[in-house]
Amino acid sequence: MDNRRTFLKKSGLLLGAALLPFPSCIASSQRKLGVALVGLGYYSRDLLAPALQQTDHCELRGIVTGSPEKIPVWQKKYGIKDSNVYNYQNMHEIVNNDDIDVIYIVLPTGLHAEYAIKAANAGKHVWCEKPMARTAEECQQIIDTCNKNRVKLSIGYRMQHETNTQKIMTWAETKPYGNIKNVISEAGYNGGTINPWKLKKEMGGGAIYDMGVYSINAARYSTGMEPIAVTATQSTQRPDIFTEVDETTSFKMEFPGGIIVDGKTSFGQNLNNLEVTAENGWYYLRPMQSYSGVQGKTSDGLVLPPMKKNQQAVQMDDDALAIINDTQVLVPGSEGMKDIHIVQKINEAAATNQRILI
Template sequence: MDNRRTFIKKSGLFLAASTLPFPGILSAKPSKKLGVALVGLGYYSTNLLAPALQKTDYCELKGIVTGSPEKIPKWQKQYGIKDANVYNYENMDSIANNNDIDVVYVVLPNSLHAEYAIKAANAGKHVWCEKPMAKTAEECRSIIDACRENDVKLSIGYRMQHEANTKTIMKWAKTKSFGAIEELKANAGFYGTNISPWRLEQEMGGGAMYDMGVYSLNGARYSTGMEPVAVSATHSTKRPEMFDEVDETTIFTLEFSEGIIANCRTSFGESMNILDINCAKGSYYLEPFQAYSGVKGKASDGTVLEPFGKNQQAVQMDDDALAIINNQPVLVPGEEGLKDILIVEKIFESASKGGQRLSL
């Protein structure tokens, strides 16, 4: 409870877009990188995003927002962050007056995404929001509306859609290189014993479905290039003493048009990481499909999808930065995050009704 309370306690960049590369082409360097402020200095910011920002070409770590003052000296020393670019959750609104900051990346517990993404948008800053976008579809819409009203761009942190091998299977869905997709499996999970306390709290948006399940859900959607028309789901747990508020394991089936079935599974109690697509004339898979590195796979025709090698978070943030610099559409907009949460809400509803099939 105390940990939870500590969380609660327009770009000024003008560049000649004609001289800059299109998104995804990392050739020329801008005269000024976009300044990024990380909101929330937990594991993902500390161990992944901040290091990745050191590897980007189009953005850089310029600010932090934290409710933990003891973390500030280390971050300032390691990344050269000025006193003027350090904020807490109470004074974050004043970031509006800081020309060093172009983008605010929200990396907080799921239940706080909407509040702070909206604050960032109202401050006139572009918004990058970690997945899942929010707890509810209503919150997702409120983020989208705030960004639209403030004329700032909104990107959701679905790093896999920026990853090279993932983009290959997304292309195969369109080209039908192995015939029409018939069924697929998307499983994402790990066996956790030392899970962050907030991930075990329903109020904070914890549970396997929100945390790992969106990988399976989003994977089913991007690997078919389609939207599901129906869903059924069940929850289970082998450790009820630990998972007394949220789901430990969720099994859900997505039905698409043309008879495509996606069998999906997510868990904090099982280790799994595979996206396996069966088609009329062959098959292909990624395993692992959502790891931080080493995403690889193979197709039935012998095609091998070797690990890409580049830092996923760096690629994601550079893609999103280029969309801002060139004033072009982002790769993963807020509407994509909203689509997943609409389905997540139906998954929870189905599970509460004993696995009843629900139309989407």
Template structure:
């Protein structure tokens, strides 16, 4: 049976950066928090990560990297960022000499993740990278290799795995309180109008499968605790005048060992937010399952999973900061992000072959 641990062993990768000792990093004794630099000041950094960093216990916003000079004064005023902690994409390698910055968080379009995550690793700072990890599995491996080479930790920004109710489902994959799983359904999407421009560009890693598809894909993996053995997929495009390079909607079916299946859907043309699991002795669900707040669920036995009250991004970054401070494995290492790119590569191949089922 192929599970996550088996995948990591079979992947042929070097020891994960998340498990390497970090002799070149010592938590500054004169500071109580790790300094974080955000690379890219788009919507996610502006609306989610920067505010969340104000709620964290173990890290704080200390620097920014941007190619938009007009944004700098606002960020400096709002977050008291020093002049010497402001960088652009050409000189961010100088962060290597900045003792106030311990972590570099890559928050750029997917197509740029590899270039700048590798650049971040080469500074000797710890690396956090938003999901999806990169555009190709080759790029993912290059990021992992760079972090290994520089002996820094690499964590992928899967906030859901840090969320309380999601963690309950991850535990249920082992304890099976509703009996053996039979099948599950996972859907994530929104109606984009207008769309963020880069999400329509193939070169930038755009498309529903890359941007939103990692939610149902990753959910199918962590909810079952297994790795899929085959996949079939199809693309649906209802607005070809907009989606002329990338997929608008993708449906995909994953087959796991022992006949367990997952029906998944992701879209830029539909509002979708549902994860449900059918078992031999009952069922359970999270609905919504990947919203920034209000994730809640229910089980057939009357179990209620109430909304988690904490800021998801703050919990995620605190967990990752503690892994650095205590030199422990991160919750979501690069290998997890790599798997969620290997499978989409097969999903796109299957869709190009009219839904042919392909082995993984």
């Protein structure tokens, strides 16, 4: 199996060959890139839009929404011009708008493919929130469309832009505590109202999609490997609510060299933990996927203090610089697709109660 470094090199070569030349709308690297947010729900309103005010290389210039009542609120708060306001029916017209360089898809998972493809066909670079799509096939369609239109595609895995997470990724290669033996990777939450679309199968709902990709991606970047097989069980304590999707999924991922990752994700339990046990020690991140305060410790007493910068701002600046400088994005579409492929295998394993090869 390729390690992570080889995987990223291959991804970079493939994408780099497909992404030249770039659209003329970003010919000048001296200005900030204009970002349009598609979908103005909680994540856009409370996290991405405020974070864009802290970025150095991009700025909020446009919105796409199906809720007309939100438009004046956003325009007043962020000074968005009338010409940069779109709805889902006329979003394709952004092709004629040089103010907008990047379209950020912040919609329910089941709509990611449709609108990421529209964004790419409009000739704009695409930032797509995680999880990337419902199926690996949809992920590939997004990748193919971005390549065809020679635009960059980045998936919103903010954790891979976070400093302590990046240290864990580096340790997967350098092995400061010896060969990795076991990993525990858990992500979930309990409490508050669950967004209704997250309860719908056709919209990409369920814990395994929403929070499970944190556990899956962490398993991959903490080992630097790709899994070879998975077993899984799914359950719910609230069958009246979770009629279509999983509330809790527990899974085991088998990696080369006998490494076992115990994964768990839930809408009914607070889970936020990444623990790595190696031959000569251990280390953890706890919490490992919060919006702030990601911190950790090692068996020899090293403390990993939280990053002070806003995670989303760092993520978007990193992705903007990749566009401006024509370099490989940190989290390409191929990375998001790998996780969705594993999600599908986990669901298959849970449904059949069998060990499924990946």
